[in-house]
Every structure is written in C-alpha cells, then in structure tokens.
Amino acid sequence: MKIITILGSPRKKGNTAAILKAFEEVVMAQHEVERINIADISIQGCLGCDACQRTLDEPGCVQRDDFNEVMAKIRLADLVVYASPVYVWDFPAQMKALMDRHYCLVKWADPAHMCCLLEGKHVMLLATCGGSAEENGDLIQEVFRREMEYLHCRILGKYIAPFCTTPSEIGDQARQIAQQMAADMLKL
Structure with a gap:
C-alpha cells in the first residue's frame, strides 16, 4: 500500500512530527511511505477564481506553486x-492553504452533477494540541470531517493527541496512537 503522510506543521521536529514518525515507523516495514513536509513546500491560498472548473479530469489550478x-x-x-x-482550533495557515x-x-459539470478527483480515497487525521481534546481539538475534527465528506473520501480515523508540550515528553502516547492508526488501516 502507498501511504502519503502530510506533516502540516511549520515545525518539522515538533509534537506532530514525533507522533507521525512513530506511525511511519510502525507501517513502513510493510508499506511504502512518503512524507510531505508542509514547511518545505510552497502552496498559496485559493484565489477563488474557479479556473479549476474548466477541466474535469485534473485539479486545473492556475497557480504555479x-x-x-x-x-x-x-x-x-x-x-x-x-x-x-491545532492552531486556534483549526489547521495552521500553511496546512489551511493546502486544505483550501x-x-x-x-x-461541477453542471449544477446537478458533480464528481470528485479523490472519490473513495482513504484518509486519516492526526492532530496534536496543547490542551484537552474536548475544548481544543474538537473543531479541527469537524472541519476535517466536513471537507473529507465533501471530497467523497473515506475517513478511517481521527486521532487527537491532547496535552502535548514537547516532543520529548510525548513518550508512550506517540506509540499508542501510532499503533491504533496502524490497526485502523486494516479497515482497508
């Protein structure tokens, strides 16, 4: 199986990276894993120009990034x-640009017929937050759910790591989340 992981943090060695690395290490023995670091690429925000709607079989975005x-x-x-x-209950700006x-x-071929280029794609959300999941990581899960449903993707799981302070203090939480994510991959 080919797995793309997207590290949506401006910090390449932060809390999210530590847990994502644990997941990658669990699955890379049996699967092909490629990480995309949002901090290493340039993605501008959506222009809202709808030029992308002129082509139906590819993204068709006019921006050259x-x-x-x-x-x-x-x-x-x-x-x-x-x-x-989680930055202010949502994705950081760098990741938000990608999501947008x-x-x-x-x-939309016409108002009654739509198609999605990610139809049926399997996706997961891994989010880290400094506070509790209930009052900190709840909205990012809802934003993710709505966007992935709009794209007709299949959400295999949403994982929130609360009370993350530093990567060195995450410890066993990283391994537990990584193992749960790997187990949930079996749903494929």
Whole structure:
C-alpha cells in the first residue's frame, strides 16, 4: 500500500512530527511511505477564481506553486494521513492553504452533477494540541470531517493527541496512537 503522510506543521521536529514518525515507523516495514513536509513546500491560498472548473479530469489550478505536485502524489496514494497541530482550533495557515486548495478537486459539470478527483480515497487525521481534546481539538475534527465528506473520501480515523508540550515528553502516547492508526488501516 502507498501511504502519503502530510506533516502540516511549520515545525518539522515538533509534537506532530514525533507522533507521525512513530506511525511511519510502525507501517513502513510493510508499506511504502512518503512524507510531505508542509514547511518545505510552497502552496498559496485559493484565489477563488474557479479556473479549476474548466477541466474535469485534473485539479486545473492556475497557480504555479507546489500544489499540483503534492496533489499528484495524493491522488496516487492508497491512504493519506493529514497530520497537524491545532492552531486556534483549526489547521495552521500553511496546512489551511493546502486544505483550501482541495476545492479544485470537486468538479461541477453542471449544477446537478458533480464528481470528485479523490472519490473513495482513504484518509486519516492526526492532530496534536496543547490542551484537552474536548475544548481544543474538537473543531479541527469537524472541519476535517466536513471537507473529507465533501471530497467523497473515506475517513478511517481521527486521532487527537491532547496535552502535548514537547516532543520529548510525548513518550508512550506517540506509540499508542501510532499503533491504533496502524490497526485502523486494516479497515482497508
């Protein structure tokens, strides 16, 4: 299975990276894993121009940044893991730009017929937050759920790691979440 992981944190060695690395290590013996670090690429925000709707079989975004390359990898993957810290109850700006650009993956041939270039794609959300999941990580899960349902993706799981302070203090929580994510992959 081909797995794309997207580290949506501006900190390449932060809490989210530590847990994502634990997951990657659990699954890489049996699966092909490629990580995309949002901090290493350039993705601008959606322009809202709808130029992407002129083509039905590809994203069709007119912007010339790293989005099309990232999207090509996502489209070829069997599973995409969106990993992100929670910033003000949502994705950080760098990851939010990527998420907003997913708009070009839903095509409206006419008002009654739509298709999605990620139809049936298996996805997971891994989010880390400094506080509790209930009052901190709840909204990012809802944003993710709504976007993935709009894209007609199949959510295999949403994992929130609460009370993350530093990567060195995450400890056993990283291993437990990684193992749960790997177990939930069996749903494929």
